[in-house]
Amino acid sequence: MVFTPPAALTPKLPEIPDLPLCDFIFDERYGRHPIAKSRDPYVCGLTGKSFSLTEQKDRVQCLARALAQEMGWEVNGGSESDKAVCVFALNTIDIMTINWAILRLNGVSSPANAVYSAEELNYQLTNSHAKAIFTVTPLLPVALAAAAKAGIPSTKIYICEMAGHERIPEEFKSLTQLIQAGQKLPELEVIRWSRGQAANQAAFLCYSSGTSGLPKGVIISHRNVIANTIQVCISEREPRLKLDPNYTQAVLALLPFSHIYGLVIIAHCSTFRGDAAVVLPKFDLQNYLKSISRFRINSLLVVPPIIITMVKNEKLMGTFDLSSVRYVFSGAAPLGQETARELAKQYPTWTIRQGYGLTKTCTAITSSHPDDIWFGSSGCVLAGVEVKVIDAEGNKVTGYDQPGELLVKSPSVVMGYLNNDKANIETFVNLPEGRFMRTGDEVIIRKSQKGNEHVWISDRLKELIKVNGLQVAPAELEACILDHPAVADCAVISIPDEKSGEVPKAFVVKSVSSKNQSDNTTRNDILKHVEQLKSKHKWLRGGVEFMEAIPKSPSGKILRRVLKEREKAERMKSGVKL
Template identity: 35%
Template sequence: MYALHRLAVRCLSTRGRVRRMYSDQNVVVSPFPDVDVPSTMLPEFVWRGLPAWQDKICMECSLTGRRYTFAQSRDAARRFAVSLQRMRMEPGDVLAVVLPNIPEFGIVTLGAVEAGLTLTTVNPNYTPGEINKQLVSSGARCVITDVERYRTVQQAVAQIEKLHVPIIVAGSSTIPDKAVNFHRLVDGSVDISTPLKASPSSSPDDVVIIPYSSGTTGLPKGVMLTHRNLVANMMQLHASDIDLSVPTSDSYQDVVPGLLPFYHIYGLTVILLDKIALGSKLVTLPKFEPATFLNSISKHKASLLFLAPPLVLFLAGHPEVGPQLLESVRHIMSGAAPLGASDLDRLLAKSPPRMGVSQGYGMTETSPVIMHSRKASTNKAAVGPPIPNTCGKVLDLETGAALGPGQVGEVCCRGPQVMKGYLNNPEATSAMIDEDGWLHTGDIGYYDEKLDFYITDRLKELIKVKGLQVAPAELEELLRSHPQVTDAAVIGVPDERAGQVPRAVIVPKKPGSLTEQEVKQFVAERVSDHKHLAGGVVFVESIPKSAAGKILRRQLVGI
């Protein structure tokens, strides 16, 4: 216990002050040495190693073979930045990225940020209504998408006057008549020596990315992540005991399939930006198809796999997956949702003996990583200790007291990767981050004597479908808009393939006035696939609620 207290003092003093609180006794500080976080802007950090590997492949499309070297990617990003400013995009303006995982995603991201823009990343499978909500909330003034989603985006922006430039379309040589061709914005006619207009107050603490998350509860909210947040999290992941990468050299380059969506913070920070910064080769996959995914591993000799639990389960259960297919894979990292040790054991049984596995834990609000298991750890059930410069604690759900090893409560964290706050939502920010800077994750867990954390349950109401967030409040609002629905609640139910799927509990206006299929179709026509009611529909006479009107979801489990 003395060690925990001593470490706690160091943790609190790194923020410029030492607080003597009862909770100090049970604050867990990372066992790893602190890392120095440079005060640099994101593009400067990502491109800093470019001279050493500029002729190596940076990004390659798994379907078309379209590829860019690091030098080509860097020049294209600069040209895109110049072109955006020529289109009268100003530093601080928001660009919405509605793209699948294609090689241009990295160029768009780094080019827009170099132009001083802020990005909001949008799920490319969203409906027009869902895209419209995020565009309005984020204040987006321009959108980039691909040909396949152009009509959907057109419908989404039709009623938004703030979008003062046409929609940009990437990833294809043939584009709609009214769209702006991305490839013309990055071709050789754009002079990369053109000076860029910079904001006079630009700082590493400026917001650079606004992904959307429901946090612990409620509707999706814009998460304000700064240059410093993202740079810090990448530096933290390079600590020797958890760094999974091998340095790029003349004779070696890590190969990483980019399947997890780049619009999601896990895919954006841990896979896209960090691997570009390390000189790794990214093989982009725009969607999950078993044959294409397996081919990306074998054909490109993938060395690292960053996955979510459903993909681990897929590999563990697929008959074609064995030591030969995984021969080149050095390590597999699983994140985005908890994964059981037995599931990892099933995969390891089919893997080469030298292949390692790790788990990590985080959230959009933490850029995203908070905890990460040591790469040599044999404790597959744990998500590991806090990463460098990070401290954690577990709070009693009733009293708020910080708990000791083995005691279950809400997991909280603090570190330089914690968001600036929710966009235009100070109330939600203060509910998430307390006055001492602790972020309350809404997840239930504990830590052991070795400082390894375990995530056991979810206090927050979010449903995780294949690692993607589904906010019950969003579906409930939609369901209540149905003319035959009086009230509704949505809960997550276990699913072998997806982890969880949404189930609706409905109070109809008249008994027998609705069928399950009618409710499912109503939802399916208005939201993307992962939000569909795959868990079914149950009709009840009333929804259990607290005195304050909060839905008592635990009473709905098993209904």
């Protein structure tokens, strides 16, 4: 059985236009909010600095001209993979200017997580064949170290200004300098595409943690982003019309633009709707609340750990004017029913919604509709999306309240993984109803009291750990831990954490050479080893526990379920809240 969007809540998806994303986002012919009535698209949440939509469009063109000259690139010469650029930065009001300028050159942008270590960034630079890097001053040391390993000269590292870090080392060109140089250069030639190229040309190469260890490059086409922008925005249009046909709003742009949630749901959708995205480089509760009050933010697009922080700081929240808030939208991980109810109790006028999506579905597949909120649910299927549920035996689930793996068909489902045939075969399947993507997530389809089908995420079949919305692959950490001479074998699982949602914990079998070393010494050595090589969110905050042997199946697969049950029993025994 194929589950589709509820007709009562979801408009029909229009034809997806076939054009470059950098043109689509500024083109009124495809449903975007009129440019003359749009707000400044990006506003710095710390300084209030912004550019108008017309100014941003001009900045994109000027930056593209300068970048073409810097790199010796032609708009219609070479493939997009020949013009790959890594954007390794914290959020600023110019990140999307950089992304769209890269696309204006028929290039591909590869956003990198700002918490990456030099080793992790080097892997992405090398795997994506990036030719240049845009970064910010606080991340420059990591960018330099990674670029040196990847063979990218320092002259191809460009600095984007950000609040509090305006001073840029003289040996590097700034974004402003590039744009000023581009103002004096001739206009670029028009992008020349063949029919259907939007679906077959990469716009972004995002890296998604997998269960096999190293992150995998996900190839996202221009059409994928255009499709999801339209899918999300038409689902918002009807509630907006009830307010005012010309309604625009201020939305929070705190989540990283390197993450698919920030890149598509916040950046592209807000610009298409004519909204103002109030940009913050990182989460700080005081600055977060000040920005909501100062800029009269209407929609908070956040992740569950931020909502938990809000709920636990009710007194502080009460000292700020948050009366402008209409919507809270949670994504990247399931939002617990109790947390949602508590926030609703504290702020009964707020509409609290939740969505579900993946990098490989670029982005949202489901979303709560304001007319049918059901706490704990990830909402209803969006326009143009079809989903199937397959049980553990591979049979199609045809009814409600039956768990199974979620499979998705949508024009936003990505092209595939970069140079990874095995992962492509495992993830993307051709069925009689079309090409579906296996999510690896267990879901249950339930009917709400209003008769609409809702998707509930019941378990993660994949073994990813989500720390504050950031993904951690156990296999990647296990490979790192096994490099330590004191370790003979290991396994990593997720354990619940009140602050971060989940954190990694390692179970370790000591090597023969370390048997005589104290557990505390070995434990500290392993913790330091991981901290030196991995990003902060991958550190073993759940601790290290020693075992005589790691439980495994006859085929050698780690039985994480056994370890999780053991952990749960120990926590219950010690009285730790689960």
